[in-house]
Amino acid sequence: MAISNRLRFVPNRLVVISVASFLILFVLFHSLEPRRRAWSCKTLSSCLGGNHPPAYKHWDGVPLDFTVGKNERTLSDGTVFYHRHIVNTQPDILFQVLSRDSHSWSRDFRSTRRTIYDFLDMLVATDLDLTRVSLGLMTASREEFETAKEAVTPLPFARVALYYRENDGGGPATEIRYEDRHRPEVQRTRRGAIASARNYLTARSLQDEEHVVWVDADIVEFSKGLIQTMIAHARKREDVGILTALCRQTITPNYDKNAWSYSRDVPSIAGTVEVADMETAAQKLVDTRTYIDELIKGTTDDDIVPLDSVGGTILYLKASLVRQGINWPTSYVVGTTWDHEGWVGIESEGICYMASQLESGGNCFVLGGNHHVRHADWS
Numbered sequence: 001m002a003i004s005n006r007l008r009f010v011p012n013r014l015v016v017i018s019v020a021s022f023l024i025l026f027v028l029f030h031s032l033e034p035r036r037r038a039w040s041c042k043t044l045s046s047c048l049g050g051n052h053p054p055a056y057k058h059w060d061g062v063p064l065d066f067t068v069g070k071n072e073r074t075l076s077d078g079t080v081f082y083h084r085h086i087v088n089t090q091p092d093i094l095f096q097v098l099s100r101d102s103h104s105w106s107r108d109f110r111s112t113r114r115t116i117y118d119f120l121d122m123l124v125a126t127d128l129d130l131t132r133v134s135l136g137l138m139t140a141s142r143e144e145f146e147t148a149k150e151a152v153t154p155l156p157f158a159r160v161a162l163y164y165r166e167n168d169g170g171g172p173a174t175e176i177r178y179e180d181r182h183r184p185e186v187q188r189t190r191r192g193a194i195a196s197a198r199n200y201l202t203a204r205s206l207q208d209e210e211h212v213v214w215v216d217a218d219i220v221e222f223s224k225g226l227i228q229t230m231i232a233h234a235r236k237r238e239d240v241g242i243l244t245a246l247c248r249q250t251i252t253p254n255y256d257k258n259a260w261s262y263s264r265d266v267p268s269i270a271g272t273v274e275v276a277d278m279e280t281a282a283q284k285l286v287d288t289r290t291y292i293d294e295l296i297k298g299t300t301d302d303d304i305v306p307l308d309s310v311g312g313t314i315l316y317l318k319a320s321l322v323r324q325g326i327n328w329p330t331s332y333v334v335g336t337t338w339d340h341e342g343w344v345g346i347e348s349e350g351i352c353y354m355a356s357q358l359e360s361g362g363n364c365f366v367l368g369g370n371h372h373v374r375h376a377d378w379s
Contacts, residue, residue, distance in 0.1 A: 038118045038220075040111040042250070053117075054125040062131060062156045080142075080164040081204075082149055084157075091134040091158035093231070094209040094319070095123060098197055099148075099217045101141035106218035106376035109250065114376070116144070116151045119217065126227050130156050136205030138163040138197065161205040188332075188346065195328035195347040198312070202322060212322060214315040219247070221374040222314075229367060230316040233304055240304065241326075241355050241362030243316040246292055246372040254293035255375045256311035258348050259366060261295060263288045273335050278343035285344060292366045299368025307364040312348040314373045321362045326355050 040046045070084035097119065099105070105114035116137075123133070135157050139145050145164035152160045198214070206212065211231055223245070230243045247256040264270050266288050273281045295305045317326070329350035335342030345353050355362030 038107060038111045038114040040108045042109060042111075053121040056124050056130070056155065057127060058129045058131070059156075061129060066156070078165075079204075080145065082145070082162040082164075083160070084152065085159040086131060086156060089131050089158035090208070091132050092210040093128065093132060093227070094134040094136055094206055094212050096136045096198075096201055096205065096212065096214050097138075097217055098194070098201065099137060099139040099141070099144055101139070102144055102147075103379070104139075104144075104217040106220070106379045108220060109377040111377075114220065116148050118220070119215075120151055120155060122220065122222065124155070126222060128227060131158050133157055134159040134161070134205070134207070134209055136161045136163075136201055138165055138201045138204075140165060140167050159207070163201065163204060165200070191347040192330045194312075195330045198328040198347075199330070202327070206319060206322060209319050212317045212319050214312055214317070215373075216313045216375075218376045218379055219313055219373050220376045223370060223372045226314075226367070226371055226373065227316075229301070229371060233365070233367075234316065234318055239361040239363050240365055241318045241321050241358075242310060242351060242364040243304070243367060244292075244307070244310045244364070245314050245367045246296060247311065247313040247375055248372050249375045250377050252375075254291055256313045257291060258311035259292045259307060259309060260289040261306065261308045263290070273343055275340060278335065282343050296366060296368045301367075301369030301371060303368030304365040305368055307352060307366050309345075309349045309352055310364050310366075313375060315348065317351075318362070320360075321355055321358070324358060324360070324362075326351065326358070326362060329354065 067087040068084060069087060070082070072080065072082045075081050099116070102113070102115065105116065105119060107113045123135075124130075135152065137148055137160075139148065139162075142164055145162060148162050152162075202212070211234065213227060213230070226245060230245075233243060234240050244256075244259050246254060247259075249255040262269060262285055266284060268277065269281050269285045269288070289308075292305070292307070295307075296303075299305060328347050329345055330347075332342040332344055332346050333350045334345035334353050344350075352364035355364065
């Protein structure tokens with residue numbers, strides 16, 4: 001009888017061991033694979049492995065014998081530059097991204113930390129033909145620089161420009177701890193440094209592309225057709241020079257508070273602001289401006305809404321504006337005089353002001369309807 005019971009028990013035990021082994025291997029495969037793709041269990045689909053990297057769908061357009069040229073050198077200012085391009089391609093879109101180090105890619109709740117591979121997966125998921133796309137990336141980490149060179153190898157980007165540039169001279173911005181980056185007292189220094197880095201990457205990487213798209217490293221998802229919609233609006237209307245979209249976070253309906261429209265009915269911010277009133281005007285602007293989650297209520301996916309300021313989480317610019325001198329202000333440009341800077345308009349918040357002064361037009365807009373990007377849960 002005892003032998004019979006044991007014989008009946010063995011298969012049950014084997015089933016348990018087999019199931020446990022499968023679950024362990026499943027978790028290890030998804031969280032410890034060599035390229036360390038971020039694995040999220042936010043949804044049933046992702047828990048069951050439904051968040052595999054998207055497949056690139058445009059290989060039929062890539063010649064089997066395409067020639068790749070690449071080189072690496074140190075520029076005059078000490079920046080290490082890696083360049084790779086496919087011969088006889090003419091890219092018209094330039095994606096740009098800044099990465100301080102491996103932590104810049106962030107992660108989601110219940111997720112392994114993201115890497116540049118996840119960022120590239122996101123670009124593949126746009127369904128753009130990568131032989132029409134350039135990628136410009138700058139990092140302050142030599143390790144990330146080397147990882148990026150490996151990560152871009154399997155994909156047919158028309159052109160890749162990677163830059164390794166250490167933080168300049170240990171200036172004030174480098175002393176700001178990452179967890180303190182959103183404190184009000186460090187914003188002038190921090191955002192000025194970010195603007196400087198963005199300007200450097202643009203000046204180095206932009207060639208003959210028609211469209212420039214900035215994406216923050218901690219953006220993890222685009223809504224379907226987002227980039228194509230931005231380009232379509234820019235081509236349809238001459239006055240559309242800069243476009244952004246709502247940036248969501250899992251627990252935050254509107255994450256990017258640098259995109260807004262100010263009230264023309266508030267004279268203390270719409271007109272000339274005296275030096276003594278600048279601090280008051282800045283606070284009044286914060287209290288009265290309208291953010292994009294309110295501006296796009298009731299709109300459709302075909303609509304765009306005017307803005308006075310944009311954020312940098314996702315930002316489209318016509319390259320022609322950059323060639324006319326539009327850049328990321330490194331100081332407050334609104335209200336500037338000879339003896340002092342202004343009271344608002346640093347980094348992304350000053351681009352719309354600068355572009356609006358061009359005779360050719362370069363107004364800012366936000367996509368309406370359900371267009372959005374999603375920001376990582378945790379940085």
